[in-house]
Amino acid sequence: MCEFSSRFIHSRHGYDRVCSQSGSGGCCPDVSIGNVIASAFHTQSCMSLNESHITAMKHRLLKCAPWYANHSLTHNCAEVQTAGGRSSNDVCLRVPAECAANNAVYSILHYLTDTGFVDSTARICGSSAAADCSQEFIDDFPSLRFGVLLLQAGTSGSDRKWFVGLYHEHLASTEHYKGVTVAGFDLRIEYLIFQERLVSETLFPAISILLIFLIMWVYTGSLFITSMACLAIVSSIVIAYFLYMVVFQVPSFGFLNLLALIIVIGVGADDVFVYMDVWRQAKIAMPTGTMTDWVSTTLRHAALSMFVTSFTTAVAFIANIVSPITSIKTFGIFAGTAIVSNYILMISWLPAIVVVYERYFSSLCCKTETGDGEEQQKWFHRVPVRARSAFRLLFKKLLPKFVMKMRFVLVLVLGGLAIGMSLVVFFKPRLTLPTTERFQFFVSSDPLSSYILDLQDQFYFEKASDASSNTLPLILFWGVKPEDAGNAFDPDDKPLVLNYQWPKPFVIDEAMQQWFLDFCEAIKKESFYESTVTCFPTEFQKWQQWLIRSSRSCSDYRGIGRKCCNVTLPTDWQTLDSCMKFASRHTNPIDPNWYSVKFDPYGNVRAITAKIDSSQSFTRSFTQMESFWQNVEDFMITWSHSAPPQLGRGWFSGRFLFMDLQQSLFRGTLIAMAVSLGCSFAVLFITTLNIVLSLYAIVSIGGVLVSTVGTLVLLGWELGVFESVTIAIAVGLSVDFTVHFGVAYRLCTEPKKQERTVYALHHLGPAVAMAALTTFVAGSMMMPATILTYFQLGAFLMLVMTYSWLFANFFFLPICAIAGPQHRFAQIVLPASLDCYGQSASGPGHKELTTVPASKHNEIGVMDTTYKPNSVQEKKMEVNNVEMLSLPSTLLAIDESLGGDNDDDIITVAAGPDAV
16 A cells, blocks of 8 residues: 555655645655554654564554444544543543554554454454453454555645546556555545546447437338438437427526437337338338328328327426426426427428438339349348348237237236336335435446445444534524525525515514423423423523623613513513513623524514424434434424414424435325326327226336336335436336337227237337337447446336336237227227227228128138128238238138138138129
């Protein structure tokens, strides 16, 4: 440690400007184990120490550690022994002189070595501290796990810049030095390093965005469509920023708002996948249709699904406006606005882009002439086409078969997972509130964070520092009420105004005086009372005693002064008022603000205060602090019932800021979740008009939510500000995939639940999977980040996408296949003029079919199914360069009866003469 300090710190240019200066003009030496030992044995420096010095200090530590452990050896024992002590009973006088000498032992045990080392050292000799103990047990001397190097240097702005340079040059790259590991450091430069990394580590979100772009390109098969779609997504962020700053006039734009960029890109990519999937299906279903027909059909199906997912996601974000925490409020507004802006562009810009591509670019970019005049697809178009074909094969053949055959097992497994994760979130180990007031900038493994998170509690001086600041006094108020006059959307605008509670001044009559006398006595009987209570009756009596003990006796005063000297409370208001004003001119010089009665500029009493030294120590445990707060609150409420009407109900203040943050996070998160889920259910019901389908969807979304949060709890996350935002994002993102399938299930014209389930998986399975994949990959690219927010966002996106896809495919769809609504069960039927689906009984899309008795050729008993020619949708699909006719989904039942596999194989059936 001596060499490390000399080589990397003291020798660095400019250290003489930031170090604390000694009396001789040089830099004060570091407080380290080596320097303390050198001082104890009067050597020139720690570099001059030899093995004999180390052995001698080991003996001294073994002998003296028990005195430190029983609190006899303190920081001033050297001074007390030098001065002879204040009395013969002073505890320091019983400590051996060599233990107190130069405070060397105390410094090593209290500041420079870890608690494990100190406790082990103290246990070797025990409480007896025998003289020969150190000689006998020297071979059992414990190993040191952690040591501290305390730099005596400044912490001003310019000094911190020097330490930033030190970090970059040596500390960041020197993890090990001669067998010693630099485990962590606290140089108060975290924010400066955070600002630097915030710029450099934007590389990770940039890589995520690039990967999303490439996946979109592969799926759409068009660089033009992908580029223009990404431009639309970026434009939605720009529009949202304009609305946020100019129209809504929100004065602050927090760091968390930047996270909306990744979220909007993921949602926008989801919309692009859905639109392009439906567009291709519309072209296949209507090969002779016009561009207008294709756009109209695509928008009728895709725009509705995109609207439901976008609106529910936006509502989930905007619901965070109920949070009392400014950064969460502003994030909700910005992210919700960006989602709405993205939706508007997706239903206006994207269709126009696709039309432009179809008319002007599709024939140019996809094919090229071969030598013999034939056309073939270019490789960069052929590869995405084949990738999409393989992708659709999975969702048209393998996955539907798996879902249908394993539907009962899947519902039980994922339902059990959701129940188990609910226990994790709400019972054990449960979602915990933050336990530190200091904001964590970097991941736990980073040395910049490891000291605060892991190492700080390893040293007694840190624990003693916490204990010394743990007192929790309370101040009680009557006559004024606090009001937050600041802007709720500006974290820098936080003026607290104390307004008068009553329009008229106080008249502290005899009844009020007696109430305060009883109140102050009652406080002393409460469990939260520790030692003293300061209220105006007791302070008035103390002032009288000071007046009597002053240089002049009561008889020396005339008039009101003599009367005040002998007055006893309760007394009449005129006398008390005169005495308090007299006291303001003859105040105890030791405590000039002793009185608890507050006057306005006109001399009227407008407020009364009291102070209590409570028995509660400050703790970051919300349960303990909330219980203490509730005890005091109940006491105040109880006594307010007997208070004079003029006094009203008082209130109290103390060191409750961190508890209030914890409470705001917990309540705000729960309220935002409830509002988000409620609004999502309402939107689902309005769009599907089916209560059963909406309930299934909201249960699936709830499963995603508790599974995501439960996994985060198991990973050790606490409910901080960012974590609260991620839960809000979880509500928004978990809605999308389930809603896509729910709308597709509703749009299907087949009456049976199994056919509707297969239809939903056929038509939107690929798009949903690609949306999940893009966001999952985007999250994985941020895992190498050292900024905690980036790392947590990446982990969260991977989790929420995984659970959203699993529950949508393997919980929602299977439960629909088991007990989903079929025919018109639980369905609200609108008049044809109001049916946005176009699926009323006689409306468009209704397939007319008739069944006739089985003919003599139908030996297996399958009924002949006759389709009218205009009701059949022909589709050509390219499989091994063979044109095949795909049958309507109703005929899949025949394929099942023949032992088929629900694919698009050709099936020969006995059909009527007019059938296709």
